[in-house]
Amino acid sequence: MRLAIENLRASLGGARVIRGVSATAEGSQFIGLIGPNGVGKTTLVRAIAGLVPFEGGVTLNDVPVRAMNPRARARAISYLAQGAGSHWPLEVSRLVALGRLPHLEPFHRASADDEAAIEHAIDLAGVREFAGRDVLTLSGGERARVLLARALAVEAPLMLVDEPVSALDPYHQIRIMEVLRAYATPDAEGNDRMVVAVLHDLSLAARHCDRLILLDDGKVKADGLPRDVLTPQNLRETYRIEALIGEGADPFILPIRRAE
Known part of the structure; x- marks a missing residue:
């Protein structure tokens, strides 16, 4: 699988964000x-998902996302919005089952494969x-995990999640990061799967992600392995903090003070 973003530019309310x-x-x-x-993180993932207007290009397996029909795009890309909620009194399993809608033909019931995907999610x-x-x-926090289950049930090759652990306690933060880490591996048929997650906890990002893309002022400041992106200089210039950086099997980033 190949995701390509080319000179993407986007505005919100007349202001250039990306x-x-x-x-x-x-x-x-x-x-x-x-x-x-x-700095444009949410706008970027929404653009990748084809949910906001943008200039430039986004392709998935060399197919422009904007050229995909809605059902094909919904099967290829699952998206969990920041602070996503549910405003209808649905039973939990039925809400998770909504993740299979892109796979269902009109007026057809869920197949055994659909039911298995729902239970697995x-x-x-x-x-x-x-x-x-x-x-x-x-x-x-419980509702956030149910909505993540709905996104997992899609079984899309590309999953976009915006701050998936922000409402969770530490145990479930670690658990969900482990789930996303495991999802970003080939599926049972050997097909690639990719996860792009907007994250604010830098220690979780350093510990679980293969790669980090650091945005600043709507542009890529750094892109690479966590240890190469989360440097004292990058933290000082983008986050305006001084931090204690621990390396090894369980890296961590501990903010110490604001940088002057």
Whole structure:
């Protein structure tokens, strides 16, 4: 699988947010999209998903995303929005099952493969205990995991997730990062799968991602292995912080003070 972003530019409310981003990714990868607030991370993933107008190009396996019909795009790209919610009183399993809609023909019932994908997504996201409950009775963090299960149920080759762990406690932050890490591997048939995640926890990003893309002012500041992106200079210039950086099997980034 190949994702290519070429000189992407996008505006919101008349203000230029993305100022010419280019990047290419091939094969199964877990890519973390990082950077301070307001640098265009959410706009970039929404552009990749074909959800906002943009200039430039985004192709998946050499097919322009804008040229895909909606059903084909929904099968190829699953998207979990930042702070996604549910405003209807759906039972949890039925909400997760919505992730299979792109695969269903009109007026057809879910197949055995669809049901298996739904059950697998429920187990991956750790929401089996909520089956049978109305999603509106769940806490914000519990609901976030159910919505992740819906995105997992699509079984798309490209998954885009925007701040997937921001509402979760530390245990479930680690669990979901492990789930996304495992998803970004070839599927049972050997087909590549890729995850692009907007992340603010730099330690989780360093520990679980294959690659980090650091945005600043709508442009790519750095792109590469976590240890090559999360340098003292990059942290100082983009986040305006001084940090303690731990390397090894369990790297960490501990902000110490604001940089002057």
